[in-house]
Amino acid sequence: xNTRPVIDxxxxxxxxxxxxxxxxxxxxxxxxxxxxxxRNDTSTEAIGFLSLTYATVFNAGIGIAEMLGQxxxxxxxxxxxxPKFPQNKLIIWDDAKQKIAIxxxxxxxxxxxxxxxxxxVVALLNSIHVFAFSTPPHKLSVYETSDNPLxxxxxGQKLLAFPGxxxxxxxxxxxxxxxxxxxxxxxxxxxxxxRRQIAGKWQSFDGxxxxxxxxxxxxxxxxxxxxxxxxxxxxxxDVPHPREMTRRSQSPAAATEEGTNQKWGxxxxxxxxxxxxxxxxxxxxxxxxxxxxTVPGSPSLAPHSVPTGRPQxxxxxxxxxxxxxxxxxxxDGRWEKFVLYxxxxxxxxxxxxxxKRYLGGSTF
Numbered sequence: 001x002n003t004r005p006v007i008d009x010x011x012x013x014x015x016x017x018x019x020x021x022x023x024x025x026x027x028x029x030x031x032x033x034x035x036x037x038x039r040n041d042t043s044t045e046a047i048g049f050l051s052l053t054y055a056t057v058f059n060a061g062i063g064i065a066e067m068l069g070q071x072x073x074x075x076x077x078x079x080x081x082x083p084k085f086p087q088n089k090l091i092i093w094d095d096a097k098q099k100i101a102i103x104x105x106x107x108x109x110x111x112x113x114x115x116x117x118x119x120x121v122v123a124l125l126n127s128i129h130v131f132a133f134s135t136p137p138h139k140l141s142v143y144e145t146s147d148n149p150l151x152x153x154x155x156g157q158k159l160l161a162f163p164g165x166x167x168x169x170x171x172x173x174x175x176x177x178x179x180x181x182x183x184x185x186x187x188x189x190x191x192x193x194x195r196r197q198i199a200g201k202w203q204s205f206d207g208x209x210x211x212x213x214x215x216x217x218x219x220x221x222x223x224x225x226x227x228x229x230x231x232x233x234x235x236x237x238d239v240p241h242p243r244e245m246t247r248r249s250q251s252p253a254a255a256t257e258e259g260t261n262q263k264w265g266x267x268x269x270x271x272x273x274x275x276x277x278x279x280x281x282x283x284x285x286x287x288x289x290x291x292x293x294t295v296p297g298s299p300s301l302a303p304h305s306v307p308t309g310r311p312q313x314x315x316x317x318x319x320x321x322x323x324x325x326x327x328x329x330x331x332d333g334r335w336e337k338f339v340l341y342x343x344x345x346x347x348x349x350x351x352x353x354x355x356k357r358y359l360g361g362s363t364f
Contacts, residue, residue: 013359015333016079017312020217020325021067024317026053027327029359030062032080037067038335038358040325050335050358056095060084068115072096075113075120090122102137104129112151121160123151128162147171156181174214178222183239185225187214217316226324227282228314232290234326234338235282236350284350288314288326288336324350332357 017030026039036055063079072095078085085091087109092102104122112123119140120131127144131137145163154161154177161184163172174187216227218239225237290313313328324338336355343349 014331015311015329015359016061016063017065018315018327018329018333019064019066020315020317020327022069024319024325026067026070027317028065028067028074029329029333030065030076030079031359032061032082034058034060034084035062035065035074035076036359037074040319040335050356054095056093056098058084063087064110064113066113066115068117073101073115075115077110077113090120092120102135104131104137110151111149112153114153114155116155116157119155119160121153121155123148123153123162125149128153128160130160154184174216174227176216176218176225178218178239179220180222183218183222185216185218185239187216187227215312215314215316217318219318219321221321224318224321226316226318228288228316228326230290230313232287232314234286234288234314234316234324234350236284236324236340236348237282284340284348286338286350286352288328288338288352289334289355290314290328327358333359 014032015029016032018027020027024040026037029036029038034055034057037053039051039053041051060082061078061080062076062084064075064077066075068074074093074095076085076091076093077089078087088106090104090106090110090113091100092104093099094101102120104120106122106124106129108124110122111125114121114123116133118133120133120137122129122131123145125147127142129139130141130143131139143162144165146165148163150173152163152172152175154175156177156179159177159181161175161177163175172186172188174185176185177183178185214227214229216225218225223239225239227235227237311329311333313330315327317325317327319325322340324340326334326336326338328334334355335358337353338350339353340348340350
């Protein structure tokens, strides 16, 4: 029996992509008719309330819409059957003035964008371009990468992370940087199951099957990691923080780990790598609704979708260390809220607290 509380059952327009802003207070949605911003309001006693902050109507598609915090600037790229802009152009849109502030043009399609108050980072298939956020923009750096069809890149306050030029036989499918910039988590698909690497420590998690599309995001305290896959599973992991691992390595108990590392041969002797490698599993998990994954009228609508052309699903964000949000694009774009709680048995659990079709009843 389905006991999930339904917040809204109405169906809205088609969303091509969706992305949280830096603090998960809002998320942007690229539509087949433009884009919009939705605010997460959990201050009420209700399960959750979403408010449509604004919508910009182009009567043409936006495949990427990336917010700069809660400011009036967004990075947008054309997408869908009728793109508003060529997909090799990045537009910095000033929504307060309803006009283009900056235009950047490239030789190939823009696959991902990251913004800060001082930087514009653009991911192409085989390169990362870094610009100063200024008028006119000034190009600072260009980095070569391996094939990066998902446009992966992480921009922190002081760090920029992206796939390197050589990744071996298992390309990255997810990348997340902790808020303090101390821990980088990457997800890949290898031998039919998914793995992630945190501070050099490999940990496997559920996601078996071909082409598992993984998204990951750290909690505000840097201590938890939420991971989703196209198997419609949400997993919550404890994160071994580098500072804690350093303290452990200096303790007498660290000596007992030496024998354990013998089975890893030369890996246990490589400098800068942690002293312990192991498989770890999530302490809590739940299922999210992957919804309708079909794309109307075209096999590939958005440049920022997975390589198969399916809309994004399972994008995660944390409101606090107890509240996780999961959103997805598509015909029935959904917003779902999950909460962590401590059980009487001493275990931690993750449960769904509500859901909504975030564009329900809206017309653009």
